[in-house]
Amino acid sequence: MVTMNETIYALSSGGLPAGVAVIRISGNLAFPIAGSLAGALPAPRQAGLKTIRTRNGLVIDRGLVLIFPGPASFTGEDCVEIHVHGGKAVVNALLQELSAFEHCRLAEHGEFSRRALENGKMDLVEVEGLADLISAETEMQRRLALEHAAGGLSGLYNAWADRLTRARALIEAELDFADEDDVPGSVSDMVWADMKRLRLEISDHLAGADLGEIIRDGLKVVIAGAPNAGKSSLMNALAKREVAIVTDIAGTTRDVLHIDLNIEGYAVKLYDTAGLRETDEIVEREGIRRALRTVADADLVLSLAEIGSEAQRNFPGFVGKVLTIGTKADIHPGETNQYDLLISSATGSGLAELHELLRQDLQARSGMLSLALPSRLRHRTLLGESLRAVEAALASEDRGLDIRAEYLRQAATSLGRITGRVDVEDLLDVIFSEFCIGK
Numbered sequence: 093m094v095t096m097n098e099t100i101y102a103l104s105s106g107g108l109p110a111g112v113a114v115i116r117i118s119g120n121l122a123f124p125i126a127g128s129l130a131g132a133l134p135a136p137r138q139a140g141l142k143t144i145r146t147r148n149g150l151v152i153d154r155g156l157v158l159i160f161p162g163p164a165s166f167t168g169e170d171c172v173e174i175h176v177h178g179g180k181a182v183v184n185a186l187l188q189e190l191s192a193f194e195h196c197r198l199a200e201h202g203e204f205s206r207r208a209l210e211n212g213k214m215d216l217v218e219v220e221g222l223a224d225l226i227s228a229e230t231e232m233q234r235r236l237a238l239e240h241a242a243g244g245l246s247g248l249y250n251a252w253a254d255r256l257t258r259a260r261a262l263i264e265a266e267l268d269f270a271d272e273d274d275v276p277g278s279v280s281d282m283v284w285a286d287m288k289r290l291r292l293e294i295s296d297h298l299a300g301a302d303l304g305e306i307i308r309d310g311l312k313v314v315i316a317g318a319p320n321a322g323k324s325s326l327m328n329a330l331a332k333r334e335v336a337i338v339t340d341i342a343g344t345t346r347d348v349l350h351i352d353l354n355i356e357g358y359a360v361k362l363y364d365t366a367g368l369r370e371t372d373e374i375v376e377r378e379g380i381r382r383a384l385r386t387v388a389d390a391d392l393v394l395s396l397a398e399i400g401s402e403a404q405r406n407f408p409g410f411v412g413k414v415l416t417i418g419t420k421a422d423i424h425p426g427e428t429n430q431y432d433l434l435i436s437s438a439t440g441s442g443l444a445e446l447h448e449l450l451r452q453d454l455q456a457r458s459g460m461l462s463l464a465l466p467s468r469l470r471h472r473t474l475l476g477e478s479l480r481a482v483e484a485a486l487a488s489e490d491r492g493l494d495i496r497a498e499y500l501r502q503a504a505t506s507l508g509r510i511t512g513r514v515d516v517e518d519l520l521d522v523i524f525s526e527f528c529i530g531k
């Protein structure tokens with residue numbers, strides 16, 4: 093029996109007006125609905141120029157129609173694309189007309205991708221990659237997302253899960269033969285040698301998670317230092333606009349502000365924070381508390397001090413790199429090697445060097461050539477679980493083979509949760525809510 097699902101539609105292209113707008117339809121009724129709107133449909137996957145009409149015969153527009161018979165389509169269902177002129181009234185008229193068909197409704201966020209997932213066209217990591225690809229703003233975000241969307245990570249995790257399954261099968265076989273005399277002990281040796289290699293591969297891969305998260309979410313660079321050190325002025329100079337309020341009153345900045353920079357294709361999130369000092373003023377104290385929390389979460393701290401005063405080198409809860417920067421070089425001429433760098437936000441001196449230091453820092457972090465890197469906390473957590481289970485299996489030599497095999501099963505299950513091979517129903521709503529309508 094063919095089950096009747098709802099046919100969904102949405103404007104898949106961006107804001108209107110635009111040159112062309114793409115309306116996508118997916119589901120059992122996609123072809124009959126398209127036929128009713130456009131008359132005879134073109135051959136599969138070939139664009140046909142058609143007059144699009146309402147059921148009352150009113151012409152909506154002339155546009156290109158494409159049909160993609162399932163399962164060889166993006167969603168795995170019958171899909172139709174109608175490319176019309178991207179005017180608001182044109183698109184509204186077409187969406188209005190679509191809404192009048194029975195069993196046909198507007199798609200929810202990410203619903204096309206959700207159907208692709210449910211029909212086995214994509215797995216969870218690929219779907220996440222697709223969401224990241226759509227929101228990518230820098231070149232490295234794009235490359236990382238494409239690697240994930242195209243199955244780079246999934247292939248790795250599936251191959252690992254298959255190795256774990258094979259290892260378990262060999263152990264099961266050994267258990268079955270255990271009461272016979274000539275047990276091939278070498279099988280077991282082979283299994284554990286491979287599991288040792290796997291442990292190394294997973295832990296090497298996990299070591300790339302820091303970089304993956306930095307590429308996806310941006311390098312968090314926090315400007316910190318005493319009041320009036322020139323933090324907000326540096327932020328504005330790098331943003332090339334007046335993001336933060338600058339005054340000569342110490343303690344001006346209270347909230348944490350941030351801007352996005354693109355340094356050689358890497359996303360950098362630059363934070364301006366309240367000046368650090370002892371104070372009884374309640375609002376300023378809260379600002380300082382937020383500043384310290386932001387610093388603790390940083391990837392890199394720019395510790396600013398007006399030339400002549402000491403730049404703070406240690407921050408509570410922060411273990412990463414601190415760059416010390418002497419500020420207001422225009423009014424403090426002369427050399428000093430007390431700081432890593434001298435700048436003047438007023439004249440712009442030293443800003444190119446700062447940019448270069450950030451670039452070098454990013455380059456030093458991105459030693460790896462492959463972009464098959466975990467990029468979400470979800471990946472990191474599940475990989476950690478999998479690694480610990482492999483470790484437990486390797487470490488329980490004195491225990492029964494059945495227990496060791498159970499650890500390997502757990503390791504494969506954790507990997508399966510990453511790709512969605514294993515139950516992930518609870519996760520789907522969270523993941524798809526990130527999507528735009530029409531994807």
Ligand SMILES: Nc1nc2c(c(=O)[nH]1)N(C=O)[C@@H](CNc1ccc(C(=O)N[C@@H](CCC(=O)O)C(=O)O)cc1)CN2
Nearest residue numbers: 104114116137158160163164165166167168173213531
């Ligand atoms: N007009 C248009 N452009 C688009 C998309 C789209 O849906 N429509 N895409 C949407 O994301 C992306 C392209 N991705 C696509 C992925 C799979 C299939 C597809 O039909 N897959 C079938 C057949 C594969 C084949 O013949 O090679 C399949 O996987 O079975 C189409 C587009 C980007 N550009």
Ligand SMILES: Nc1nc2c(ncn2[C@@H]2O[C@H](COP(=O)(O)OP(=O)(O)OP(=O)(O)O)[C@@H](O)[C@H]2O)c(=O)[nH]1
Nearest residue numbers: 319320321322323324325340343344345367437438
């Ligand atoms: N001459 C000179 N003055 C600067 C420079 N950078 C900042 N100043 C001045 O120093 C004062 C404080 O600058 P801000 O950028 O507000 O300093 P801040 O560190 O953000 O200060 P708080 O918000 O109080 O923590 C202002 O009067 C700025 O005009 C610079 O490069 N040269």
